[in-house]
Amino acid sequence: MSWALVERLRERFPEVEPFPREAPHEAGAPVGRPGRHEARGPTYHTPGAFVPAARLLEVARVLRDEAPFGLDYCSFVTGVDRPEQDLVEVVYHLFSMDERHELLLKVRVPRRDPRVPSVSALWPAANWHEREAYDLLGVVFEGHPDLRRIMMTDDWEGHPLRKDYVYQEPRWLVDLGAQRQREIEGLRLGDRA
Amino acid sequence: MALRTEELMLNMGPQHPSTHGVLRLVVTLDGENIVDVVPDIGYLHSSVEKMMEYRTYLQNVALADRGMDYLTALANEEGYLLAVERVGRIEVPPRARYLRTIMLELQRLSSHLVWLGTWGIDLGATTVFLYCFRERERILDLFEQATGGRLHHVYFRPGGVYEDLPDGWTDRVLAFCDEFLGRVDEYHELLTGNPIFLARVQGVGVLPRDRAIAMGACGPVARASGVDFDVRKAFPYEAYGELAFDVPVFQEGDCFARYRVRMEEMRQSVRIIQQAIAKLPDGEIRSKVQVNVKLPRGEAYARTESPRGDLGVYLVSEGEDAPYRVKIRAPSFSNLFALTEMMRGWKVADVIAILGSVDIVLSDVDR
Numbered sequence: 001m002s003w004a005l006v007e008r009l010r011e012r013f014p015e016v017e018p019f020p021r022e023a024p025h026e027a028g029a030p031v032g033r034p035g036r037h038e039a040r041g042p043t044y045h046t047p048g049a050f051v052p053a054a055r056l057l058e059v060a061r062v063l064r065d066e067a068p069f070g071l072d073y074c075s076f077v078t079g080v081d082r083p084e085q086d087l088v089e090v091v092y093h094l095f096s097m098d099e100r101h102e103l104l105l106k107v108r109v110p111r112r113d114p115r116v117p118s119v120s121a122l123w124p125a126a127n128w129h130e131r132e133a134y135d136l137l138g139v140v141f142e143g144h145p146d147l148r149r150i151m152m153t154d155d156w157e158g159h160p161l162r163k164d165y166v167y168q169e170p171r172w173l174v175d176l177g178a179q180r181q182r183e184i185e186g187l188r189l190g191d192r193a
Numbered sequence: 194m195a196l197r198t199e200e201l202m203l204n205m206g207p208q209h210p211s212t213h214g215v216l217r218l219v220v221t222l223d224g225e226n227i228v229d230v231v232p233d234i235g236y237l238h239s240s241v242e243k244m245m246e247y248r249t250y251l252q253n254v255a256l257a258d259r260g261m262d263y264l265t266a267l268a269n270e271e272g273y274l275l276a277v278e279r280v281g282r283i284e285v286p287p288r289a290r291y292l293r294t295i296m297l298e299l300q301r302l303s304s305h306l307v308w309l310g311t312w313g314i315d316l317g318a319t320t321v322f323l324y325c326f327r328e329r330e331r332i333l334d335l336f337e338q339a340t341g342g343r344l345h346h347v348y349f350r351p352g353g354v355y356e357d358l359p360d361g362w363t364d365r366v367l368a369f370c371d372e373f374l375g376r377v378d379e380y381h382e383l384l385t386g387n388p389i390f391l392a393r394v395q396g397v398g399v400l401p402r403d404r405a406i407a408m409g410a411c412g413p414v415a416r417a418s419g420v421d422f423d424v425r426k427a428f429p430y431e432a433y434g435e436l437a438f439d440v441p442v443f444q445e446g447d448c449f450a451r452y453r454v455r456m457e458e459m460r461q462s463v464r465i466i467q468q469a470i471a472k473l474p475d476g477e478i479r480s481k482v483q484v485n486v487k488l489p490r491g492e493a494y495a496r497t498e499s500p501r502g503d504l505g506v507y508l509v510s511e512g513e514d515a516p517y518r519v520k521i522r523a524p525s526f527s528n529l530f531a532l533t534e535m536m537r538g539w540k541v542a543d544v545i546a547i548l549g550s551v552d553i554v555l556s557d558v559d560r
Contacts, residue, residue, distance in 0.1 A: 124409075
């Protein structure tokens with residue numbers, strides 16, 4: 001149903017690249033055999049398209065306002081970190097409450113400096129989702145009204161959902177733990193036993 | 194001469210009992226009137242999405258169960274597994290689909306009962322809490338008999354459910370259902386027949402339809418604002434496509450409409466459970482899926498209707514035995530964002546009434 005929508009989008013914007021369509025699945029094929037799928041490309045079960053970052057706002061406006069799209073509902077905005085391709089994919093899920101069709105948009109941005117225009121003016125619902133993607137993946141949404149961290153504390157360093165993120169206890173917590181340990185040892189609980 | 198007024202900043206939470214968890218609301222007041230509300234979240238953030246990348250698909254069932262909304266553990270499992278089964282093209286046998294449906298609807302009842310009881314306490318109607326928790330206790334007992342867990346079940350598995358039902362369980366569920374419909378009428382008498390309750394919720398916290406859609410509201414909150422959308426009807430999963438039920442929609446968009454949507458949903462859930470038990474097929478409860486299953490490369494976005502709204506899981510698989518990336522689209526997160534819109538212009542005493550009517554769970558918001 002919505003794959004037709006992707007085609008309509010490409011007719012409108014030739015630079016939009018639809019997700020590769022899945023090959024028809026052979027019924028009853030065993031699932032989960034290791035190593036069997038590695039050569040094949042990913043299967044996209046939800047229809048959608050890649051959009052260049054420069055055209056995102058234009059595409060988004062058409063998708064929201066014009067027939068046959070009418071995608072008035074933004075379910076989520078998130079990102080997928082892909083260090084081996086040096087990319088961050090910013091993912092948008094759009095949905096139409098009246099037409100009941102859905103669309104995924106993916107914007108590929110360089111990993112070192114991921115920047116996309118904010119769509120929160122078009123879909124206010126994207127506001128917090130963009131803040132979350134900024135917080136956890138470091139994607140900068142240009143033109144966002146309030147781009148602050150939302151989950152982590154304001155002074156947090158790094159972006160936890162990046163693949164190369166290594167969790168380290170903050171310095172003050174390490175020091176506090178060491179101090180508590182010394183205090184416990186000072187009680188000489190082991191001697192009494 | 195006009196009286197000069199000054200704005201006052203009021204900090205509610207994060208340890209305020211009426212915020213139902215650790216939520217901080219920074220409320221700007223002009224006298225009694227709410228000028229602005231800024232929710233501050235993240236106190237319960239546990240980065241479930243990151244943890245899922247380091248665990249196998251089977252282990253993640255338990256993580257989805259515990260790491261997200263603690264009142265709807267089975268609904269979380271369902272959301273996660275629907276995405277896994279879509280990417281892995283895993284079939285679920287008919288009996289398992291019906292078992293899941295029954296469990297999900299029981300879960301909806303128990304979740305709505307907690308909401309109704311606690312909201313009643315927020316509004317000063319303490320009695321209804323006791324009634325609700327009496328019934329909820331029986332649902333938890335039923336869960337315990339079937340799944341072994343009362344709050345955290347880990348009952349669903351990729352391709353089915355863990356175990357078949359114990360003897361006589363469906364009869365106990367049906368007996369409970371018959372009794373429960375009368376209980377819903379009792380709640381109605383307690384609350385809908387209470388003028389103080391009505392005065393506090395009727396016409397309060399209105400969210401118009403277009404704003405509800407724009408702000409990303411979902412589930413009962415959106416349906417109370419006239420959005421006729423229920424994932425169970427629009428994109429049927431499990432056995433919902435084979436069962437008859439109505440989706441209650443109200444146009445008013447106020448707290449009272451949100452209350453009526455959930456009350457009606459409880460009746461419909463009972464209807465679904467009764468039908469599902471009547472139609473419950475025999476046969477396998479689980480298709481053959483390896484314990485350490487590796488999914489093919491691919492990605493899918495699966496949506497379910499959790500008791501709180503549109504719970505979606507966006508799953509990316511790179512052919513490993515653990516997901517490459519999981520994004521949980523939490524219904525409470527989206528509904529909480531719409532809260533500011535509902536509260537602006539109302540009185541400070543309405544904060545609690547409106548917040549309670551949205552029915553958020555903070556571990557779902559923060560994940």
